[in-house]
Amino acid sequence: MDLRHLRYFVAVAEEENIGRAAARLHISQPPLTRQIQQLEEELGVTLFIRTPRGMELTQAGELFLAEARNIRALVEQATERTQRAGQGKLGRLDVGIFGSAILDAIPKLLLAFRNRYPDVKVVLHTMTKAEQIEALRQRRITVGFNRMLAPLDDIGVRQVSTEGLLVAVQADHPLAHQPVVRFAELAAHPMILFPTGARPSFIDKVIGWATESGFQPRISQEVGDAVTGVALVASGFGVCLVPDSATTLQFPGVVYRALSDTPPNFFVDLSCIYRKDDQSPLLAAFMEAVDAFRKGDRKR
Amino acid sequence: MDLRHLRYFVAVAEEENIGRAAARLHISQPPLTRQIQQLEEELGVTLFIRTPRGMELTQAGELFLAEARNIRALVEQATERTQRAGQGKLGRLDVGIFGSAILDAIPKLLLAFRNRYPDVKVVLHTMTKAEQIEALRQRRITVGFNRMLAPLDDIGVRQVSTEGLLVAVQADHPLAHQPVVRFAELAAHPMILFPTGARPSFIDKVIGWATESGFQPRISQEVGDAVTGVALVASGFGVCLVPDSATTLQFPGVVYRALSDTPPNFFVDLSCIYRKDDQSPLLAAFMEAVDAFRKGDRKR
């Protein structure tokens, strides 16, 4: 049995007349007669009662008509859904993010993407940089977001956004009384650094900037992410360099101050990583969204 | 697209290897490669990633696999159900019955039929003889049950059972004191006759028997069916000739008495009618059940 048989059968059942059905199917009458006979023979069931006025469905034929219509609709639906999946418009996208990534760019980006691809289910997984690479290789995620990413043999990197840096200080801290803080002034105060875990990371960047500015930072505490860092600032552990977007964290007793006299490259990138050999249309669609977002972000 | 494509696709997806899939399908590898390519081209979607180790499903392929399996299962189910319908094992059987037909034979017969064909939905419609014939012609019912049926050009008759007759009398009626009543004795008592409606009917049969026995029955009342007749007996309207099976109606104040000295052919038939040109397997199955029932009934 073939989908052709179903198509022909439905046509004959609807027209109740082989000749008209054949015309509708753009074939001649005899082959259609044969196909219906074949179908009946294969099923071993009489589907039509032949009358001098046309073809009339038997009870079994009625049932088969309902089934055939259903199957044909499902086939159509299957092709349509598969095509949409093939264009990256339908499916599931697993995304690796890091602890405090939810602060700025990523929610906006994901929102824009979900707007454009409403039928793609985006699933977020919080994981470290190393876990993300592992998960990418095992195909548990399709893209990962992180900072300080370098391309690998099998892993590509695409920059998403760039952020400037601020210093978070306690509201009654001496530095809080200045509208702008010179970077070198930070040498005098204990600093909270993040993230813990795989190096090199943001920590090394901060140490590098300090060295360039001629001082050795006094490290008061290493913490997992920016959120924890700002929380410790509130508790008086010290000051903490954070990306611009951290200002969305309004901790009581914490203020953010801009920096002057900063070293070159005094900013952090947010990038996303993906498997270089991943040809999936979903990834392509997502990367397109990333690029569109970055352009919009730059202009802003 | 063809069901063949789906079959091939599922095989390749499951084996993750064209060669093995081809072997499983009992074809050689190149045509299978071609069919998969055709399918991908027709859908416009890459379903597999070709690797040196075999075929790996894309995300769209995964989705299509689920759809394809579903469709294939439905096709199988459709053929199976249609075949069962073609054998009269699945479907709907509309049956016309008359008012008091539910007394004896019909429930037993329907029970036996539903036992043997559990997936046939039997729908009962109460209608008169004339309505049944009309409904048969309009295909609203497939069989009808009634008494005193004669075959027509397009309507066939099959006898279901034969019943003897009893007389229903009030418990304090003179005749109630005898164990057996002679038929001619009924001449002295007003009689309740049924059914009203199209003639000839049971009424004419009773009048015929009375004539043969040499008396003219005194008709006290004509009613619609045996149940009403027995109810009127309880109220003292007279006596009423009823089929054996009416004894299942245990009215307070009504007793049933056997008859002696009865005329020949002193019994009533229950028959069923059907369209002579109805080739439906359901009718055939039902008629088989009727014949089986009649045999069992005779032996009893």
Next chain:
DNA sequence: CTGCTTGATACCTCCAGGGTATGATCCAGC
């Protein structure tokens, strides 16, 4: 009885599905 409708049959043609042989590529193992 005849003409018009219906579906069924006979026979032909041609394309597409299946076969064999072979190529291109990649990886494992010596």
Next chain:
DNA sequence: GCTGGATCATACCCTGGAGGTATCAAGCAG
């Protein structure tokens, strides 16, 4: 580093079956 054995892809041939035309058979209306 090369070779053998996997993988899938390509080239080409052959045959069955889907579709075509012509015609038949049967029932019904006029």
